[in-house]
Amino acid sequence: MTKSVPSVCVSYPANGSSTTSNEMGMRAMQERAYEKRGEQYLLIKSPPASGKSRALMFIALDKLHNQGLKQAIIVVPEKSIGSSFADEPLTKFGFWADWTVAPRWNLCNAPGGDDGKVGSVRSFLDSDDQILVCTHATFRFAVDKFGIEAFDDRLIAVDEFHHVSANPDNKLGAHLGEMIARDKLHVVAMTGSYFRGDTEAVLGPEDEAKFETVTYTYYEQLSGYTYLKTLDIGYFFYSGSYADDLLKVLDPDEKTILHIPNVNSRESTKDKHREVEHILDALGEWQGTDAETGFQQIKRPDGRVLRVADLVDDEAAKRERVSAALKDPKQKNNRDHVDIIIALGMAKEGFDWIWCEHALTVGYRSSLTEIVQIIGRATRDAKGKTHSRFTNLIAEPDASEEAVKEAVNDTLKAIAASLLMEQVLTPKFEFKPKVATNTAQEGFDYGEGGFDPEKCNVGFNEDSGKFQIEIKGLTQPKSPEASRICENDLNEVITAFVQDKTTIERGLFDEELVPEELTQVRMGKIVQSKFPELDAEDQEAVRQHAVAALNFTQQAKKTLLGDDTEAQASTAFVTGVRQFAMNVRDLDIDLIDRINPFSEAYAILAKTMSEDSLKQVAAVIEAKKIKLTPEEARDLAKRALKFKQERGVLPSMTSSDAWEKKMAEGVAYLARMKQEAMNAQ
Structure with missing residues (x-):
């Protein structure tokens, strides 16, 4: 096995805050979720072990006692998770009611298959009891049999919500879509994952817009621990x-x-x-x-x-x-x-x-x-x-294997997963355009010398685990939906980007790559397809924020790891972000667009994989390379038009700037296509 190199090592202050309870017995995440208990549709995004099950107990009890709902149905993906919703003496820790599930209504403990428990769901709906726990499958069968109307005036709480999908073939997703359209019940959805993993949307955009989101990040969770201080994530190769x-x-x-x-x-x-x-x-x-x-x-x-x-x-x-x-x-x-x-x-x-x-x-x-x-x-x-x-x-890909392409795919997927986990585990980014009227924000530490109105400042709030970073030329989101995406869902945009096969292949192995082909064109297309309802300016704002978040994480890692790939001590990531911002004379969005987001991943890959295997992976990807597609040419031509509007001239094929040259290639390609089409007539 080659040298073990962690792709990321994240350190946390371990201040104990996420495991400390308030006077009602709620930890930090639970308190945040409980503040939104009045919402009809609530989505809780929070890491494993942060206390989502108990957060739901607090919210469900309030909905049953104070919001007029008849019953609460807790839906879990498999029987073993039903034990997370067993009886809890919440009054013992300061809450005003206990969580109690009558044994006959925890269907996860009942013998038999999921479809055989549908009769029990009917009995529960007809009873005066208030809480039922069952699997996703039992719930699906029950909705199939009794219709969505049977669940009016009730709370449906879906644990591990990433099992749901907006795909019509996903029965649970289809049922929830119909229930939300009918609008006569409450839904609390909980997930420890920020993505499904199969690139399908969990909810359709119109349904997702109805949900109020409570986000508790991995960084907040792990920073608030008492003992755990560092987490390594690595992929290693063997033969x-x-x-x-x-x-x-x-x-x-x-x-x-x-x-x-x-x-x-x-x-x-x-x-x-x-x-x-x-x-x-x-x-x-x-x-x-x-x-x-x-x-x-x-x-x-x-x-x-x-x-x-x-x-x-x-x-x-x-x-x-x-x-x-x-x-x-x-x-x-x-x-x-x-x-x-x-x-x-x-x-x-x-x-x-x-x-x-x-x-x-x-x-x-x-x-x-x-x-x-x-x-x-x-x-x-x-x-x-x-x-x-x-x-x-x-x-490692083996030269004697028939399935070399499969081995290459696995390698690329592992790198994509590693890049995504880095995004999930590091602090949250809030980007702001650099303007003269910006002032220091309370609670943020701006490093040595404090806030400087002449520079692009990087502030960090340790309590909330959030960076505030000023960037020149940054487009701000205008609509509430675009603002929500920039604040809460950038990781889902980055997921689609790093899971895009062409993107990661070119980012890692294309020596002729101009970074803007990925950061502007590929990321731009992904944002357009994910959020078609946003206007062009908001789509550009989301694109810029996603690229900035990905590249800041990667550049901070580069600063941390240095040449020896040994991660530094506790505040290292914060230091890495600051150092990247200080090392450039002007922190503007064009500079961020000019960074290949995969360059650091390649540096680590080169240290963990044998040279022969690395060459083999590169050869497989090179063989698939397409110079330019008509669609990419059209995208480049659009950006060339924007270039002309800003500078008064079209991009030149002889320019020393690689991106300007690439845009000019796109224009020339389209002109050639047009000429060929005319000649063929």
């Missing part, structure tokens, strides 16, 4: 069998969840049980199975005995015993209960093991949402746990 190289990445002294590859993936040996045996053998000498928990006991060379939970076993009885032992509430705070968990499809969403220090995943996961959920397993706060990490282990 041969992953089990042979695993212990170069897996440290047996760290509490680890290891997700082995899906049996259909390139990395799998197609025999998951042999893979688990191989891993156990590499860890040490097998000492037998613990009779009570079903954990495997493995003796290390130093004499220590590891307790390993195997969730891959196909024998249902064995797997259920191990799963029950992991969920044992009496062991929740016992660090020594288990050391390593090996899983395939389990131990992701909703799985709670606070001691996990390392989430190690072999093979690229098809969905970014899945990666977010896996990382969430390692971001719980626990006494004595100061550092945690996520590692994605990926097979």
